[in-house]
Amino acid sequence: DCLGTPIVYSPVKADLTGNIKKIRAVYDSNPTKFKTLQNILEVEKEMHGSAWPKTGATLALMWLKRGLKFILVLLQSLSDGERDEEHPNLIRVNAMKAYEIALKKYHGWMLQKLFMVSVHVSTDLLKALEKGKVVKEEESIEKIRQFLSRVTPILDAIYEMYIKMNAELSYKA
Numbered sequence: 234d235c236l237g238t239p240i241v242y243s244p245v246k247a248d249l250t251g252n253i254k255k256i257r258a259v260y261d262s263n264p265t266k267f268k269t270l271q272n273i274l275e276v277e278k279e280m281h282g283s284a285w286p287k288t289g290a291t292l293a294l295m296w297l298k299r300g301l302k303f304i305l306v307l308l309q310s311l312s313d314g315e316r317d318e319e320h321p322n323l324i325r326v327n328a329m330k331a332y333e334i335a336l337k338k339y340h341g342w343m344l345q346k347l348f349m350v351s352v353h354v355s356t357d358l359l360k361a362l363e364k365g366k367v368v369k370e371e372e373s374i375e376k377i378r379q380f381l382s383r384v385t386p387i388l389d390a391i392y393e394m395y396i397k398m399n400a401e402l403s404y405k406a
Contacts, residue, residue: 249300255293270294271394278398286400295402298391299335305385306331311358312377324358341405 259277260267267273274294278285285291310327317326332348340348359373395401 245300249297252293252297252300256290256297259290270391271398274394274398274400278400286398286402291400292402294391295395295400298388298395299339301384301388302392303331303335305381305388306334307358308377309381312374312381327358339403339405344406 256270256273259273266276273290274286277289277291281288281291286295307324307327307330310330311324315326315330317323336348337345359370362377363373
């Protein structure tokens with residue numbers, strides 16, 4: 234919601250929330266059986282056989298982790314002080330870096346072009362993250378760093394799990 238124009242970023246939000254709903258639905262179907270994300274992947278691997286990991290919550294989590302990596306790289310870039318010299322309050326430079334690292338290799342030509350257009354509709358993310366409250370930039374950056382220190386190890390563990398289980402797919406969407 235903080236990234237800017239809703240019409241531009243609503244497909245991204247819909248994709249992220251759709252993937253969360255798919256994973257949650259599997260968990261909710263049997264919380265004891267699907268206690269962890271790894272349990273979900275293991276059960277789906279057994280259930281779907283050769284179709285795995287191209288199905289179910291396994292596929293949803295794969296795309297969710299990529300979207301989350303995009304967000305984390307964007308926030309890390311912001312907290313590292315990377316800025317557009319001409320437009321220091323906009324996130325274009327940070328979003329481009331995050332896209333290059335987290336998503337571009339998984340997107341076909343059309344999605345890459347759509348992203349290039351959307352990144353030009355930027356916002357002052359720090360201001361948006363504070364929901365209009367007047368907060369010093371240093372305070373916002375510190376909150377981002379705290380968030381990153383908590384979330385990055387979790388996302389790293391999910392990436393490691395996908396590597397160990399040979400669940401990572403490299404096809405383009």
